[in-house]
Amino acid sequence: MTPISLGLITGLALAAVAIAAAFLPGVPVRSILSGVSTAAMSAAGVFTGALAMAGATGKLVVPIALPLGPLTFEPDRLGGLFMLIASGVGVLVSLYGIVSVHGASASRTSWIALAVFMMGMQYVPAAADVLSFLLMWEAMALGSTVLLLAEHASRRRVSSAAVWYSVMSQLSFLFILAGFAVLAAAAGGTTFAELALVSPTSTAGLTAFVLLVIGFGSKSGLVPMHVWLPRAHPEAPSHVSAAMSAAMVKMGVYGILVVCVRFLPGGPAWSGILLLTLGGLSAVYGILQASVSSDLKVLLAYSTTENVGLIWLAIGASVLLGAYGLTATSATSLLAALLLTVSHAAFKTTLFLGAGSVLHATGERDLDHLGGLGRRMPWTAAAFGIGCLGAAALPISSGFVAEWVLLQSLVHGTRLNGAAVSVTVSIGMPLAVAVVALTAGLAVLTFVKSYGIGFLARPRSDAAAGARESHPLVRVVLVVAAAIVVLLGLMPGPLASVLASVVAEDGARRPGIVDTIGMAGVSLPGLGALLDPIALVILAAVVAVPVLAVTIASALRHPQRLGASVWGGGGERTRPRMQYTATSYAEPVVRVFDDVLKPSRDVEVTHAGESRYLVQRVKFSQNLTDVIEHRLYRPVLSAADRLGVRARVIQNGSIHLYLLYSFAAILIVLIVAVL
């Protein structure tokens, strides 16, 4: 038995233990045992995934009593990577869950669902045939739906979010199923090895490609299939939203990577353009909605759409460039996609778990009611800050390295040996660069807002003022997650080399794509670019330390006078209400993107007595809606509603009418039989 099959069996066994432990009475016992077992299962997944990623082989065959052949789990290098991501997130999330759950989220059902969810997520990338893939995919969807529904009794929005989520995930499943069916029919088999034989330019191949793009795109939360994301992520318990955002949407990415790299490699240029466009649209739209949202978790959910959009954009660029023979750049784009995936998993886990801690400590998700948490929750604030660095793609974070690689490949991608390869590429790549630049700018604004308004300044509500730092285990989890973000940001070289080998066809490390240089820095010899974050940090320190030293010394020499504000008339005049809020901070963005965001504002002025000039209070409210949801989904939904109402005419409760149906049916059958 190979280590991989051992790891896979251990994982399943631990999942069974976690489910069994969930039946135990008593919330603390249940939470600890089930949570630890789930974490252990994920740890087994980390082990298996890492082995598979390093190139080890091995499989687990589960014979089932169906006329479809056994379930086969045999992770390859790419599968190993995603297994590692899913289970790495799984370890952190399960540990976080042990201490953070309460009420309905700590019920037996929830713990069972968590174990099923995690198991499904880990085994989707391990699957080596369609049936096991879809089975695990459904386990993942089912588990997450149940987890999302857990708190439906306490909040009304939960059930509506669950309806949206389950409808969208079933639609996505439908498209994936159809896509696989088309592929399997063309290939004459359901194992992934057989599916890879279908020609990428055949009608069947292209049909399957489009179907799978819709299916996996919907699971990844791409525009316009993103509507479930900003509903489901905020309403789910925080550790579940972390798992959904950091790991589950990655399964959509895994799906499309498998399609583009393994099943249908070398697709036509337009398939690349399709992915590029979808990704670019999602990136811009996602970050735009995130930048104006003042609900912390909604903001993070939209940011997920943005990040996944960037990943798809990178994959699309890779397909497009590959179609024009730009092999090195294409491979670099693919590497950027993987780096983005890993880095998003790391920082989004940190951010969602951090947001969970804030929610737990204050009961608030609305940034307009937060503030001043930096002093009250230093650990959470530090971890969240590092997560924000990652999400805003600022240096020393993993996000920076990933976007740097992406930009390198896009900027250098238009020319082959100095000659332009095609008009499409010459136009498409600069546009993609512009999209990435716009999203990077808006992302900085978004995360400056979420950190600055949420953690700095003074508390804007009593709840925020009374916040306490979270449980030690939560702090440990947050610190580990944040440390991964920084580690990947400072030492990207080794990871980049491994990732490059993951998607290489022969699995060999090709020195032409990416190298490790200096102090674990990364270099792209094909594009002549290199980045050594540690060296840069040292360089920055060399410059900054003397400046800081001089500043501090001079500050000490001239101590600041305290206690008198210049125009304050001797009194303390600033109040928390005078600070920027999340809404006011994002107001310029709303103004600029007025046409897309369609804000509806309401200013209500109450006058003091009869006076026209004395104002007692001013109430401002702003409502931002998802324009895609309004323009695309609402009409479809209301049409379906109208159709449903009209269809009730044929079922109006009259016995005579029902009898008439049978009568007509009999007559028709008789007459048809004679004819």
Add this chain to the structure above:
Amino acid sequence: MSNSVFSELIGLSAGALLLTSVLTVWHRSQRASIRALAVQGFALAALVAVVAVDRKDVELVPVFLLVLALKGLVLPWVLARRPGVVGTERVRIDIEDESPLLNPVATLVAAALLGMVAYAVTWPLVASSPSAAAHAAPVGVAMVLIGFLVLVTRRRAISQLVGFLALDNGIATVAFLISGGVPILLEFGASLDVLLVTLILQVFSRQMRATFGDTDVGRMRELRD
């Protein structure tokens, strides 16, 4: 029994069956409909007797008795028996007259059309079999269709029961004409079923009367949602 006598007798009873079927559609009065149904039961029993004599089948004798008792006597009696209970007082309630959804003339035209349809659809059967009984099979199918017509067009619960029983008689007629009846056990079971359904629906219509004051099944719409 000679062939010609047999076919005469089959024709006679089949004609009686069809005529009574049409009468159940045509009559507005529920009492008259029930009476027509009773006559239909006797005609069906007569058909069974003719078939039994022709086939010299002893097994058909108890079937004949069963049909005679159940369809000729018991079921019409159950339908006609209407001591309603209103409140705690037992009062005799007159059977209301039917106000069908389709007027009598239209109903008769529809019945005629259904008869033609029945003849058309059973044509292959008639053409392939030389037996006089099989030639009368369209009558059974027409009875089924006319019974259904009654079900669809009548408002009162009891009239609908009449339609249901006429439909059932049609099925039995087809069975006897084509294959000399179904095995006795099956016949017995089916009859018991019909009796049970009738009794239940009878109770049910009494409940309806207690709730709504009459037995218009259209009122059942209010029970929806």
